Amino acid sequence: MSKTKYVLIIITAFIIGFETNIGHPITPYLVKAQGFPEYSFSWFFSLMSLGMLITAPLWGMFSDRRGNRLTFFICAVGYSIGQMMFGLFDNLYLVYFARFFSGCFSSGMNVFILSYIATSRGLKEFKKERLIPMALSFQLVGQAFGNFFGGKLGDVISYNQVLFVQAGSLAVLGLIVFLFFGFNDDERVIKERKNFIQNLLNVRQIGLWMILFLITLTIFSLVFSNVTKYLDYYYSDLGKTSGELGNMSLVVGGVTLITNLLITPFMLQKLKPIPTMIVSGIFGTIMLFITFINKDENFIIMVYSTYMLFIMTKPINESASANYISSMRNQDPGLILGVRQSFISLGAVVGPLLGGLIYYSQEVANRKILFFACAGLYAVGVIILLGIYAYRFSFKSYKGDDLFENKG
Helix, strand or coil: CHHHHHHHHHHHHHHHHHHCCCCCCCHHHHHHHCCCCCCHHHHHHHHHHHHHHHHHHHHHHHHHHHCHHHHHHHHHHHHHHHHHHHHHCCCHHHHHHHHHHHHHHHHHHHHHHHHHHHHEHHHCCCCHHHHHHHHHHHHHHHHHHHHHHHHHHHCCCCHHHHHHHHHHHHHHHHHHHHHHCCCCHHHECCCCCCCHHHHHHHHHCCCHHHHHHHHHHHHHHHHHHHHHHHHHHHHHHCCCCHHHHHHHHHHHHHHHHHHHHHHHHHHHHHHCHHHHHHHHHHHHHHHHHHHHHCCHHHHHHHHCCHHHHHHCHHHHHHHHHHHHHHCCCCCCHHHHHHHHHHHHHHHHHHHHHHHHHHHCCCCHHHCCHHHHHHHHHHHHHHHHHHHHHHHHHHCCCCCCCCCCCCCC
């Protein structure tokens, strides 16, 4: 039974990643085809991330109380409606609303997997430091395949129709999971129930060093959201097709899978979560800088070499942070994982807006300056982690909040 649930979690993680990313590679091309201003691309992703930021803890608490399958069904159908509106509306402000609406429901799908791993008795025999990276790995691989599929689909049908395909398949997915997937809520490990107000008050009591850790997640999210989203737009600026962008995303999927199957578990076992994030952050900063320091004629070569080395650090950081957060004590798992998702979403809200100010203020030939700024910001996040780790290493007797007192 436990092995069946393990396989089910992996399959579901892959499908979630696939479904939620079908529309991403065609978005910069849709902006140009609809005649929307360039800056609207920034707002599309920021508003979606704002919806995720606001609702992620709420879906986490809802999942803790009403069950995983019901939560997933509601969120999949809600996300489906949002994507349908995205494809139907041609008024810019209605599209903005559609993006925010989608974000309010996609957050619950992202919290779902980690919340189930943290609470299911049926998965207790599996070590979380291996299961969480594996689930996130397949979700990220699913994202890559979703980008590949959506990009290729955008070469043969209209960009609006790609969104309709995504909307329909999301609704079907929600129904299938609700009716047939065995995420039985009676197997969850339920702690003493706290009401909504009590949970919010507990979140406010998170210690200073945990707040700094969560801010680091926001910084990393800001970096990756800017690099990945504006790399999509940079592809279109260089005259590449959505299909070519999809090909690159497919390679990202392979790199992600290899990273989380071979590299992430080894690093977490040898270094623990925070040192793992420090090492990968230093490496990622260097690789990102090298990728864009070269001339545009070498761009594709660098994308398929040093950029892939940079992108390896994304699954490593996501797995390490989720592993660290999921082991926190004295808090409902769904809520604290929702808080993690909110801090990540905060970076995805602010990132594209700030990135847009830099990116669109430059001529196409100079727009790479955004990626250098991201490399510098990545380094700032690493410095904060180094400070946290140095403090904890120097003051072993430090007694902080239970949400941070984890041997990592």
